[in-house]
Amino acid sequence: MADSKPPVVFILGPTASGKTGLAIDLVEQGNAEIVSVDSAMVYRGMDIGTAKPDAATLARAPHALIDIRDPADAYSAADFVADAKREIARIHAAGRLPLLTGGTSLYFRALEHGLSDMPGRDASVRAELTAEAERHGWAALHERLSALDPVAAARIHANDAQRIQRMLEIHKLTGERPSDLHARQNEQPLPWSLTKLVVAPDTRERLHRNIETRFATMMAEGFLSEVEKLHARPDLDLAQPAMRAVGYRQLWQALDGVFDLDEAVQRAVIASRQLAKRQLTWLRSLDQATWLVSDDDNITRRARRMMVDTISGG
Structure with missing residues (x-):
């Protein structure tokens, strides 16, 4: 019997695994829309270092929840949950399938399992x-x-x-x-039929190469200039969560003279690898997740089949 709940698909994976590219392919081949699950892409002016889709890509496959905050402003998991629920409802109302993709595991956990009744900030x-x-x-x-x-x-x-x-x-x-x-948090049953697709390279070595290649590409595309513009703002410093994002923090420290640029780049690549390791540890703990090899030529077809199963309840 098909699940009567409306479907939602999570497309997860470590940094530099190709999950965003898969999501874009799925949008172009089906009636779906992307919701970004990324704590850095929410910030305006942080484009290259977050691997944010460019304007041409966004024209083909719009992403909700990017460029919605200034880097000086805070954005919490609670903010994300409220925004994501609103976007999911909007996409369902339009008769489309929500594809939630990104690398911020905290946001995925908060959306699926709820937020604890924690005290406010003091x-x-x-x-x-x-x-x-x-x-x-x-x-x-x-x-x-x-x-x-x-x-x-x-x-x-x-x-x-x-x-x-x-x-x-x-x-x-x-x-x-x-x-x-x-x-002890009070988990309420999800109002959606949820499918989790995990995208990852087949080896750790390949993932590390992807990370190194992507960071080199970011530097060639002007990542340092992007950080220089942020660094020049008097209202920004490393106390802001936005500026502590991987890559931004290390290049900021280079501009402060803490490291030379080559060391900052090396530290950023190492930090990206460490982030990917933590992401993979969490991803392996997920229940009912289907893993897809990012370099598989048939990955889009396999993912589409899983999406059809989600929609049909099969």
Whole structure:
């Protein structure tokens, strides 16, 4: 019996895996529309370093939820969930299939499983944690989080200042481990019939080559000039989440004189590899996901077949 819920397709994968290209192919061959699931593509002026589709591509396959924020403005998982639900409803109302694609696993998790009832931000606690980080470094605060909540710490890189601060803030305000609060979140049944397609190269070595090639292409296309324009803005610095995106942070540090450009590029490539590793770890934990090899010549046909199964409930 077919599922009466309207269908939604997640197209997931590590960075530089080709998931956006697949989504665009599917839009051009079927009655579908893309919703971006990317915490950096939401920002205007961050185009090259996010591998944002260019104007010609967007004319062929429009993407919802890109270029909707200034880099100085915050954008949270809660913001994404509200925006994505609105876009999914709009696409369904138009009789099309929503394809959600991107690399921000937090956004996918929040949309599928809901958001925990977490305390709001507290300026004094954040100032206290920031001051401590300035004295001892974020890695030291990550070690403290590991002692307080090993589960939460394992999901966060030691240099991810924003998330380390948030987890320690939650613990300070509630006296509870953030992972315990997440575990108690009230999950409501999804209102959609969900299909998850994971796009990834067949080997880690191929993925690493893709990452290196893509970053070299970004540099050739003017990524440094893009960061220079952002760096020149007096209202932006590395405290903003937008500027901590992989690639942007390292080139920003080069402009600050922390590293020379060659070292910054090398660090950005390494950070991209580390991001891909974390993404793959999460992707392997997903239930009911179909994996597709990104270099398979038949990947679009295979994905279309899965989409037909989703729509028909087969």
